[in-house]
Amino acid sequence: MSIILFIFQALLIPGLSPLIVGIIRKIKARFQNRQGASIFQPYRDLWKLFHKDEVISETASWIFRYTPYLLFAVTIVISAGIPMISTMATFSPLGDFLLFVYLIALGTFFLALAGLDTGSVFGGTGSSREMTVAALTEGGLIFSLFSVALLAKTANISEMVNAISVVPFSMLAPVVIAFIAFYIALLAECARYPFDNPATHLELTMIHEAMILEYSGKRLALVEWAAANKLLIFISLGTSIFFPWGIAQNVEIVPVAIALILFLIKILVMAVSIAVLESTIAKLRFFRLPDLLLTSLVLGMIAIIITVI
C-alpha cells in the first residue's frame, strides 16, 4: 500500500504540473477579456513538442544536450521527497530541506550553463540575469524554510509537516511571516511576475525564456515540463509546510482520500493567487528586483528570530 501511494504521490507533480500552468493561463486570459486556450493545452503542447524534430547549434557541447534530462530528473527526485497527501509515503533521505534547495540550485546552474553554451547573445544575457536573481533569492528561500525547521526542530520536510500541524495557532506567527518570504522566493525561482514575464515575446526582456531560446523539439518539451514541475513543487512545498493541515500521517484510504482533495484545493488556491497577482500588477524594473528579494530575506530572518525567542 505504502509503495503504491509513494509512486502515486511522486507522479502527482509531473502529472498535474501542466494542468496548473494551463489553469493559471486560463485565469489570466479571462482577466484580459479573452477566452483563452483550454486548461489542458499545456499537455497538448508537450505532446506536440515531443513529436517535433529539433535543431541543435553546432557549437553546443554536451552541457546543452544533457541539461534538459538533468533538469527533468532533478524535479522528479525532488517530488519524491515532498509530502503532498501523506507524510508516510515520501522517500525520507530526499526529504531534507537543504537538499531540496540545492537540488533546485543544481538545475538552475546547469540551465544557466546551457544558456551560455550555444554562444547566442540572448542565452548569455538570460543566464546572467538568472544568476543575479537566483543568488539573491537563495537567502530568502533558505531562511523561510529554516525558521519552520527551527520551530519543528527537524530538517526533514515530512517531519516538519507533522510537527507544524500540531503546533497551536497562537504559535504560528513566524510561520505566516516565513510563508510570505517563501512566496516571494517562489515567484522569483519560477520566473513569474513581478520578476519575469512567462508570456512575453520580447527577447530583450526575458530571463528564463531567454536561456531556453535555443532549445527545440523534445529537449524544449523536457525543459518546459521541468519548469512546470518546478512551479508545482514550490506550490506544493509551500502548501505542505506552511498549511499542513489535512495531510495524512498514515496510509489509510480515508485520510489519504481527504488529503488528496484538500491538496488539490490548496494548490488550486495558490495557482489562482499567482494568476490574480500577474493580472493586476506590472512587472518590476530589473534593478528594483533586489529590493523585493531583500524583503524576502529580511522576513525570513524575522521569522527565525521570533521562533528562537
Add this chain to the structure above:
Amino acid sequence: MNKQELIEKYIPTQSSVEEKNNLLLFEVSVSEIETVCQKLYFADKMTLMTMTAIDERKENNSFKIFYVFGLPGEKFFLVPYLKLQNTEEFPSLVKVIHETSWYEREIMTMFGLQIVGHYYPEKVLLHENWPANVFPLRKDFPWNKKIEMAHEKSHRFKRVGGEGIYEVPVGPVHAGIIEPGHFRFSMLGEEIINLEPLLGYTHKGSEKLFEVLPLEKKIALSERISGDSSFGHSLAFCQSLELIGDISAPLRAKYLRVIFAELERIANHFNDIGFIMLDAGFSFGGSNGARLREMIMQINQRLTDSRFLRGVNTIGGVKKEISDLMEITSKLKEIEKDFKEFINIALDSSSLINRLKGTGSMDSQIAKDHGVCGVSAKALGILSDARINFSYAAYSKLNLSIAIEKEGDVYARFMVRVKEVSSSFSLIYQALNELPAGEIKTSSISNFKKNSLAIGIAEGWRGSIVYFVATDNEGKISRVQARDASFLNWSVLPHVAVGSVLLDFPLINKSFNLSYSGYDR
C-alpha cells in the same frame, strides 16, 4: 503677416523671390547657404519642415536642393534652395543644424550627391547589397530596372571598445508580428552604451513610384507609405495636390477630414496605450487597448468600407459621406466612457505608474537638435502640432486643446496619448455638430500648374507628415517626397536608449512606436 512683410523680414534683400503656391523660394549660393539657414533656424526660430532634392539635369543641367522652413501661424513657407551646376557636391549643414543629418544622407544615397563636411556619411535606406553607383531618384534611373546584387562591404557599425563591452544584435526579424529593423546595441553589463538602428528593410522605392503611377494610384500609394497612418498621409498628399491643381475642398469635406483624421488618431493611440502597458507587463491594459482600437476600426469600416480609412481622400475633397450623425455620436460617447473607466483603473495601478515614470527620459536639447516632432515632442513640452502651427482642413474653426507633458519619459508620452484621445473625441463631436451642408468633393480636377511646387502638411497621429510635390514643364508630377514623423524621430531614439538598461528598451521603443515603413518608404 502678408507675403511682402515675410519677404522683407526674413529673406536676404538682394535675393529674387519666386512665389509658388504656399512656398516663397529664393536661390542661395553654396557659400551662403549655411548663414542663411542658420539665421532662419536660430535667429528667426523657424522649423525645418523638410529638406530634399530634385534632379533637373534635363531641364537646366542642375540638381536643386530645397530647405523648407516653416513659421508657425504663417501661410507661406520660406524655401532657400541650392542650384548645383557642374558639381555633384553640396555642403553639409550638420555642424549648425543637426537635424539636417539624415536628410543629407538620404539625398546622398538617392541622388548620388556628395556631402562635404558630414561627420558620418553612411548610406541610408538602401540595403548594403545595393551597388555603389546606382542612384534611384535620378531621372535617368528607370523605375522598373532590375538591380544586380553588389555583395560589397557590409555596413560599418560604430564600434565601442573597452573591457567588458559586448554587442547585442537584434533583428531584423523580431519575435512578434512587427516590422523589420536591425538594432546593434553596445552593452556594458545591462547598460546600453551605444545603439545604432539599421533600417531600410521595407524600402519600396515609393518616391520613385510616385513619379510614374497614374494619379489615382499615387493617392493609393500615399496611403501605403505607413499603413497605420493611411489617412494622415493621403490628407497631406491631397492637400499639396489641391494647391498645385488650384482647387480647394468644400467646407463639408474639410470637416469630414477632421473627423476621419481624429478617428485614425484615436484608434492608434488606443493601440499604443495598450501596448505600452503590455510591455510594462500590465496585461490587463494590453488587452483592453486592443479591444478599444477594434471598436474604432469597426466604425471606420462602417463609415468608409475600410478599417484603415483608405480610399477616402481624393483631390478636392473626400469620397465618403457620414449620414447618421446621431448614431455615430452616441457610439463614440459609449467608447469614450468605456475608455475613461479603463484608463482610470490603469492609472490607479501604482506598479504600472512606477514602471513608466523615469524610464526612457529624453534630453530636451538632444530632442530639439534632432527636430523631434509629434507625440514625443509634446511629451517634452514642445508645442509641435501642425493642427495648430500650420492649421489645415477645418481645425482653425474648432476648439482644440493640445496635450502637453513636461518630463519626456515613457509616462509623459503615455499621458500625451491619453489626453489626445480625449481632445480628439471632443474635436469629432464638435465637427459632427457643426457639420455644414453641401458637396463633399469639388467636381472637376483642372490641370496641374506647370513647373510648380507645393508642400502639404497634416498632423498624423505620430507627428507631422510633410509632402513636397513638384511638377515639370508639362504639368506632370515629377517629384514627391513623403516625410513621415518617424523620419525625424528615429534619429533621436538611440540617444534616449543610451544609459537605459536593455530590459527597458522594448518599453522605450514602444512609447515612441515609430513607423519602419514610414521611414523606409
